[in-house]
Amino acid sequence: MKLTKLTLAALLATAPMYALADESIIVQSTTSTANSGLYDYLLPIFTEATDITVNVVAVGTGQAIKNAANCDGDVLLVHAKPAEEKFVADGGGTTRTDLMYNDFIIVGPADDPAGVAGMTDVEPAMATIAEQGALFASRGDDSGTHKKEVALWKAAGVDTASGSGDWYRETGSGMGATLNAGLGMGAYVMTDRATWINFGNKQDYQIAVQGDEAMFNQYGVIPVNPEKCPSVNVEAAQTFNDWLISDEGQEAIAAYMVDGQQLFFPNAPEQGS
Template sequence: MLKPGAGWLRAVAVAAAVMLAGAARAETPFITVQSTTSTQNSGLLDAILPQFTARTGIEVRVVAVGTGHAIRNAMNGDGDVLLVHDKAAEERFVADGWGVRRFDVMHNDFVLVGPVEDPAGVAGGQDAVAAFRAIAAARAPFVSRGDDSGTHKAELRLWKLTGLDPVAASGEWYRETGAGMGATLNIAAGMGAYALTDRGTWIAFGNKAGLDILVEGDPRLFNQYGVILVNPARHPHVKAREGQAFIDWLTGPEGQAAIAAFRVGGEQLFFPDAR
């Protein structure tokens, strides 16, 4: 009878190790969080999620898309937790039975950025609606995300207050990217255009060439984030125990402290406000 050679034994050992590693990973508890791009692009989630995993042993897998897309994904059951920034849409999500309960997590604000040359003459203002009207009157280039994100919805609310319809000028001075905040800011920088952005993404954004914050401080630019457990009564596969553990951590003292401690260039990006 032939005895197995050393090479064959090594191959068996390697295969067994791979199988054991795969089994161990399969047993590692994890949740899927449907979230907005700003929490990812700013670096916040990369900074705080390892702290949650170290505390609980639960891995967090993030799907970072626009808020509207994230909500639709959660309605389809493609996630355990929703972390986004459109309070009205979040409250509808819960009222319609897709989520269990909504919790405030943190806030920052939106800012209007634009070219330092400022062809619409809005720099230094605190009235976002007046600034939007001035941009439209000057037919100065404005870049919109156009992607049903929380930022896009905030922008549309401001346009509605102006009484103007910028979409009528789509492809002219008003451009819709259908992309995330980082890509939209890159396009705005390349075009010398105005854009609405959350402050967190702006602070972390590297390509500010020729752009600056021109309008800030309007109470209508307040940007609230909320977290919701996807309703397991609608989607029985939702990991309710692990998902609620994440929500409890995020809105509890440790998670709130982690959010407050996150900074880029010494500047705080998000302000915890769970109650």
Template sequence: MISVRLSALAVALCLAQETAADTTIVVQSTTSTANSGLYDHLLPLFEAESGMSVNVVAVGTGQAIKNASNCDGDVLLVHAKAAEEAFVAAGYGLARADLMYNDFVLVGPREDPARVKGLEDVQKALTQIADAGALFVSRGDDSGTHKKEMQLWTDAGLDPVAASGTWYRETGSGMGATLNVGVGMAAYVMTDRATWLSFGNKGDFEVLVEGDPDLFNQYGVIVVNPGHCPNVAFEPAQSFVDWLLSKDGQDAIGAYDRNGAQLFFPNAAGG
């Protein structure tokens, strides 16, 4: 009798563990969505409605894509559209969807040695920084922000990496850490606006360059392909993505702000 009861208990425990595993998903995410506090706002809403739990791994976009490609996650939420489309094309993810957007800004010290304040042409601003040899701190970490920054330098006809270690410095770190270095060195930094608005160590730094359409920052979301990664919790992952793209999820994204400033703007089709 005792052995029968123990066997029944073991089966119940296994079923409970399987159920818990089925309702927990891992999101490989860019750091800006985490550092801005967006998940602290969104996840309790989704978890209360669905009964599921969501664990977020916040790293640079390049690392998040690599992790998801290696089957370490159920959902990918990043901001480098070309890389996201390549991820899907390679069979690592299912369909990609636009989720939300904000923009990048160029911040720097009030002194503004390269005289870029007020410019709405980011390529002109970068050219003036390079010509002045003014300090610029880059993430240098293959994140979505770094990919965008490098594209902007290329569009300006410049190769700042050739000046690495002189006026151009690379941290290999996340956005918050890079901003801290930039403030400490009185150097220009390109950052997503959400992280900037949430950043607490601004010192005398301010937004100097904004408003160029080239600074547009689109975020996308993808369910990792269970055909490539059999361990993917497909149904819970799809439920989370469906919620993010739904009116409820989109409204929740649009409602998130810091000190009255909206950080992300939902733009899912039909959301």
């Protein structure tokens, strides 16, 4: 039988989809793990070990959780623990496990217009930025970084709404784009350290504020619940989750370095404990 071009196209489009269905997963992820280069390093190791292909959708944590809740993924990997725990409590995920951590930092121009360079207490540093009316570029996108930033402003007693559009600028963009925007306007920016280390457009910017325990940045991994989302590739998703928190996965995370600096520090609980 002679195949029409339409029939042949349909077969070519359909066959690979089914062939790969049991060998691939979608991870809804925060942008920082992508911007840092971690996935480029980590995923080939996982695929080599398991023959499972991982497709990453890198968006802000809030959007990643919404996507997973809409069943548009098999695994969630983000960094906003209260929101993650709520996602599991609401039935969106099966379990949440600590995976790794690093920290947040505030970067700024070398001339340090707010005079906060070298500060290790984040709340007074942020209060000073606001008092001085120094430009601050916020992601403003409900990401894990934005959620942390909002909490820190609140703890510092600063109402950013009063400065919105003036000294406080919301980009509504990911971390890399917000860093570029901040550099363009000479604004301070809060970022995760891993993204900053891997960021290629630092210009004269330097780390201004760091070292406060309040800037701790925990990441978690959650398989999406198949009872709520029947389309989940359960076995492959669980394999990915288990590999990440295994000794092999944790060692791979720890081994990822840029310019001689470790970007993420594994802290999954010991298995069987």
